[in-house]
Amino acid sequence: MTATYQNRVREWMRACFSMEVCRDRVERNHRFLEEALELVQSLGCTASEAYQLVYYVFDRPVGEPMQELGGTLVTLHALASANDMDVDAAGETELARVWTKIEAIRAKQAQKPKHSPLPGLSVMPWRCFHCDEVFTDEAAAREHFGISEMEIPGCKLNALEGGLLGIVRRQEEQLEQYHREDTASYREFYALGADHYRALRSEEEKGYARGLKDARQETEAENVRLRAAxxxxxxxxxxxxxxxxxxxxxxxGFPGCSRADDVMGCPELGAMLRAEEAETEVKRLTPYVDAFRREEDRADKLGRDLDDLRSTLKNAKPAIKALQEWFGFQSADNTNTLYNAAGKLFGSTFDPTEYDDVE
Structure with missing residues (x-):
């Protein structure tokens, strides 16, 4: 079975280059684009048209590789048909030729900068589409094109109104305006400075007015305190x-006269008077409070003594009952005898008036 054209090209690649070069997709992109541009250049396409298409394509969304590959083959065959060329014959002829140029191609490949889109240059040249001059030196290109894409190229300056002399005069006028500080930016700057000064002065005046007001209030308050004192x-x-x-x-009358008004006009002194009155009242009531506390302590002691006596009588209840049963009758004489016996039994702390409680 005859190998496909793609497989035969792959065999030549492996024979000519290392596997790293064969699989370098960036390198393959650059070489294909180079050959495609050389083809359309040979068929009449201009650099301006190529640049326009570059800007057009790269300003659109990225396509799908397989679909774009098919489109490339279709348009390639369509281009060949339009120019009465045979794609298959041209491909076979070129493949046979490169088999005989392996050493030369390897040497050329070795001299190329890695991943540079240009096959023999390390720096991309700059071409002016106005005068068609090509610059390979960066400094010379910057001098011709200016510092940005918005600048006017040097070859177009003389075509402007007034030419180079007019440009120089306008630059001199602008420079003089800067020296006089008469540009729009300077005027805006000084206007902002004036606004800032006015705002600052206004705030200072407000602060001064507040200071006077506070001082006046403090003076009036001090005057009230002095009059009250x-x-x-x-x-x-x-x-x-x-x-x-x-x-x-x-x-x-007092209060009612001006002196009384002065006394009560000061809140601090009014509060002092009320405090003095409260202190006087406390001093007056203190003896009564102390007497009440002493009586309270005495009452507590009497209560404790009564509780002790009741406890003693409660414990003696069985003995008293036995005495009652022994006498067996109630009479004044017997009762007195009973009291005397209880007194001897309990000692001098026995109170005959508690007899009813004992019973």
């Missing part, structure tokens, strides 16, 4: 000259 002193009244101990003689 003076009113409570032993000095004569500053309003009617009455001595402090004769304030009750005031024609306006």
């Amino acid at each position: 003076l009113a409570r002193s032993k000095d004569p009244c500053v309003y009617c000259s009455l001595p402090a101990e004769e304030l009750f003689k005031c024609n306006s």
Whole structure:
């Protein structure tokens, strides 16, 4: 069975390159793209058209590899048909040719930078599509194209209104504006500074007003305290000259006069007066509280003594009952005799008035 064209190409790859090179997908992408571009270039495609298609393709979503491979073969055969070329014959001819060029191809492969899309250059050249000049030096390319894609290439500067001289004059004017600080950005900067200064001054004025208000309130409060202290002193009244101990003689009454108002106008002194009144009342009631506590202690002691006596009588109840049975009758003489016997039995602590409880 005859091997397929793809298998025969694989055999040539293995004979020409190492397995690493054969399976290097990045390298294979670059070489296929190179040959495809060389084909369309030989058939009249321009670099501008190629670049437009590059931007168009890479601006679209990534396709599915097998479908794209089929599309490549279909369009390749369609291209060959349009140009009256035989794909199979061209493929066989090229495969036979590369079998005879293995050493040369290996040497060329060895000189290529790894994974560089360009076969013989380590730096991609820059081509100007306005003047078609190619730059291989990065510094020269930057000088021609500018620092970004938004700049105007050097070859187009003279085509602008005024040419190079006009550009220089406009740059001089802009530079002078910067020196005079007369640009839009400078004006905005100074406007913001002025707004900041006005806002800062406004806040400072508000703070000053608050400070004056607080100071005024503190002064007024201090004045009230001083007037109250003076009113409570032993000095004569500053309003009617009455001595402090004769304030009750005031024609306006006390409280009711201005001095009384001064005393009560200070919350601190008012609270002090109430505290003094409370302290006086506490001193007045203290003896009564102490007497009550002493009586309470005495009552507690009497209660404990009574409990002890009742306990003693309760324990002596059987003996008293025996005495009652011995006498066997109730009379004044017998009762007295019974009391005397109980007194001898219990000692001097026996109280005849508790006899009923004993019974």
